[in-house]
Amino acid sequence: MLDLRFIRENISLIRENIQNKNESANVDAILEIDEKRRQIIQEADKLKNTRNVVSKEIANLKKQGLPAEDKIAEMKIVSDKIKEYDDELRETETKVYDIALKIPNMLGPDVPIGRSADDNQIVRTWGEMPVQQLNKAHMEIATDLNIIDFERGAKVSGGGFAFYRGKGAKLERALINFMLDFHLDNHNYTELLPPFLVNENSMYGTGQLPKMKDDMYHDPEENMYLIPTAEVPLTNYHYEEMLKFEELPIKYCGYSPCFRREAGSYGKEVRGFLRVHQFNKVEMVNFSTPENSWAQLEILLSEAEDIVKALGLHYRVLRLCSGDTSFSSAMTYDIEVWAPGEQKWLEVSSCSNFTDFQARRANIRFKRRSDAKPEFVHTLNGSGLATSRIMVAILEQYLNSDGNVVVPEVLRKYTGFEII
RNA sequence: GGAGGAUUAGUCUAAUUGGUAAGGCAGCGGUCUUGAAAACCGCCGGCAGUGAUGCCUUGGGGGUUCGAGUCCCUCAUCCUCCGCCA
Numbered sequence: 259m260l261d262l263r264f265i266r267e268n269i270s271l272i273r274e275n276i277q278n279k280n281e282s283a284n285v286d287a288i289l290e291i292d293e294k295r296r297q298i299i300q301e302a303d304k305l306k307n308t309r310n311v312v313s314k315e316i317a318n319l320k321k322q323g324l325p326a327e328d329k330i331a332e333m334k335i336v337s338d339k340i341k342e343y344d345d346e347l348r349e350t351e352t353k354v355y356d357i358a359l360k361i362p363n364m365l366g367p368d369v370p371i372g373r374s375a376d377d378n379q380i381v382r383t384w385g386e387m388p389v390q391q392l393n394k395a396h397m398e399i400a401t402d403l404n405i406i407d408f409e410r411g412a413k414v415s416g417g418g419f420a421f422y423r424g425k426g427a428k429l430e431r432a433l434i435n436f437m438l439d440f441h442l443d444n445h446n447y448t449e450l451l452p453p454f455l456v457n458e459n460s461m462y463g464t465g466q467l468p469k470m471k472d473d474m475y476h477d478p479e480e481n482m483y484l485i486p487t488a489e490v491p492l493t494n495y496h497y498e499e500m501l502k503f504e505e506l507p508i509k510y511c512g513y514s515p516c517f518r519r520e521a522g523s524y525g526k527e528v529r530g531f532l533r534v535h536q537f538n539k540v541e542m543v544n545f546s547t548p549e550n551s552w553a554q555l556e557i558l559l560s561e562a563e564d565i566v567k568a569l570g571l572h573y574r575v576l577r578l579c580s581g582d583t584s585f586s587s588a589m590t591y592d593i594e595v596w597a598p599g600e601q602k603w604l605e606v607s608s609c610s611n612f613t614d615f616q617a618r619r620a621n622i623r624f625k626r627r628s629d630a631k632p633e634f635v636h637t638l639n640g641s642g643l644a645t646s647r648i649m650v651a652i653l654e655q656y657l658n659s660d661g662n663v664v665v666p667e668v669l670r671k672y673t674g675f676e677i678i
Numbered sequence: 679g680g681a682g683g684a685u686u687a688g689u690c691u692a693a694u695u696g697g698u699a700a701g702g703c704a705g706c707g708g709u710c711u712u713g714a715a716a717a718c719c720g721c722c723g724g725c726a727g728u729g730a731u732g733c734c735u736u737g738g739g740g741g742u743u744c745g746a747g748u749c750c751c752u753c754a755u756c757c758u759c760c761g762c763c764a
Contacts, residue, residue: 299726303733310698310733313745317697326744333744500688628688628705629721 259358259619262292275364278371278580283360291357295350302343309336359468363615365580366552366589372579379579381591384563385572388598391659395599396650397530399657400426403678408530418520418535425678429652429665430538432672433645434513437540437565440668441642445561447511447542452491454514455482460494463620465586465612472521488514488541489639494620501545501624501635507554508545511642513538530650532604537646544638545622548614551636555611558640559591562607565643569666571651572596574603588613591640595647599654604647609640 265272269289276283312333319326370379400406405426411419422430441447461467461483466474475484485491492510501508516539531537542561546554559575566573578590587610594603614634617623623632656664663678670676 296726299733303726306733309744313698316744320697330744335744337744627707629707632724 259355259615260361260364261614261618262354262358265289265358265361266292271364272361276362278365279362279583279585280373280581281362281585283357283362285357285361288354288357291350291353295347295354298343298347298350302340302347305336305340305343309333309340312336359462359619362585363588363613365583366611366613368577369583369589370577370579371581373581374579375582377579378582378592379577381575381577383572383574384567385570387572387596388655390598390654390657392657392661393599394654394657394661395530396597396653399599399653399661399663402661403663405429405678406531416535418533420531420534425673425675426649428673428675429669429678430645430649432665432669433648434538434540435672436568436669437642437645438511438513440565440568441511441540441542441561444564445509445511445542447509450492450495450510450512452485452488452495452512452514454485454491454517455480456485456490456494457482460490460497460620463494463497464490464616465619466490469585473519475517475519484517485514486518487516487641488512488539489543492541492543493616493622493637493639496545496620496622498621499623500632501622503547503624503626506545506547506624506635507550509542510544511540511542513540515539516644531646532600532650534646537644539644540642542640542642546636546638547624548633548636551611551613551638554636554638555589555591555609558638559593559609562593562609562640562642566593566595566606566648568668569648569652571648571655571666573606584608584610586610586612586615588615593643595651595655597647597651597654599657600650604650606643606647606651607641610638612637612639 260272265285265288269285272285276285312329316326316329316333319329370377372378394402397408403426405423407421407423408419411421414421421427438449442449455477458467458481461474466483466486470486474486477483491514492512495510496508516537518535520533520535542558544554544558563573563575573593573595576592576594578592583590590608590610592605593607593609595606597604613636616637617634622635622637624635625632652666653663656666658664665673665676665678
């Protein structure tokens with residue numbers, strides 16, 4: 259969420275930003291409602307002051323055994339009035355937040371303006387386009403090698419679910435463990451293995467709710483949500499906390515499965531591993547001071563790139579244009595790996611600076627000194643990485659001429675085999 | 679799932695029949711000192727405000743009352759016991 263005061267003072271910038279982000283939030287009413295909200299607070303505070311002062315007088319009278327009926331009757335009226343104001347305030351605040359929660363984060367200064375993925379900037383490309391002797395897509399490879407079973411996934415759960423089988427399952431576990439160990443050993447992270455179900459507050463905290471409600475698996479019985487990314491539990495780990503200045507930046511990484519309903523997806527988009535309801539991901543999150551967050555974003559990106567490099571996969575880095583940058587993000591870099599069988603680039607990581615947007619929602623703050631005013635931290639996160647699409651890239655880039663797949667060097671100590 | 683107990687600010691701990699959150703420690707700033715410690719003074723929950731100041735805050739949310747840390751309802755978390763269970 260944006261600061262209400264910032265909204266008040268920069269409404270035209272906010273309208274422009276909503277357009278640039280291809281969002282549709284309607285902010286027309288917010289100024290008027292917020293003005294009303296502030297007036298109610300002022301009026302109510304005056305009455306509350308009266309009540310506090312006179313209540314003390316009543317207490318004193320009672321102590322001296324003097325009558326206080328007049329003042330009590332007077333305060334009864336004041337109290338009723340306060341209740342009316344408080345009810346009105348609650349209503350008005352709800353209206354303000356309904357609008358404010360749907361306003362997207364402001365874009366960072368270097369974000370190129372554009373409508374769609376076509377306008378994203380290519381920052382750099384790493385490695386060489388691999389030359390394929392066999393031109394097979396990952397589904398065919400996986401089926402031939404019997405390492406991924408979508409049919410039985412569909413039978414047991416539904417479309418978009420799969421079993422990893424045999425060496426496929428082990429390769430998946432190897433990827434997860436390799437990524438975690440790599441970040442822990444080389445990038446100074448603390449590992450968190452989080453809950454996969456979270457409450458509603460957490461979903462609001464990181465900004466999945468209210469906007470993305472339809473994309474979430476929800477248990478109405480307990481009002482809990484299956485996480486769409488470990489970003490949710492890892493960021494909300496410090497929900498409503500005051501962090502220590504000396505400890506920033508705080509860096510966590512953690513594995514989780516990610517659950518997405520993908521409502522509205524269709525056709526060949528949902529075929530194979532490119533878009534599934536459940537996939538595995540190692541996520542990195544970072545709590546930073548405001549002045550340091552842009553530098554941290556570059557570091558976060560390079561840490562994600564280190565994984566792709568270590569796996570020897572041909573990839574490129576994109577700076578997302580305004581229209582492709584998500585609701586909560588100020589700026590996002592995507593890492594895409596090349597899938598020769600698909601003949602396309604696959605997103606395997608998204609590294610974003612959320613500035614103070616999530617921190618304000620989740621109320622995560624820090625003090626520069628023990629007697630200083632609290633400030634919101636900046637939060638960042640990046641996938642490091644999503645394994646299902648990395649699996650696709652490995653199968654297609656490491657396919658050799660006899661139809662087998664060579665296991666990337668760094669994974670061999672985890673898999674125990676060199677070839678599938 | 680059932681029964682009972684607990685939750686006060688970073689932490690520990692107070693608060694007459696309901697009368698409007700008192701202290702200790704830690705931390706920060708200062709005086710003193712060659713430097714440090716000790717001692718002493720001030721600050722030391724949040725929001726708004728340049729400020730004086732005002733409002734809010736006893737796990738969350740409601741209620742009763744002129745007034746709630748205190749009484750009632752509800753939810754959460756923790757502890758003890760019973761039941762069930764990987």
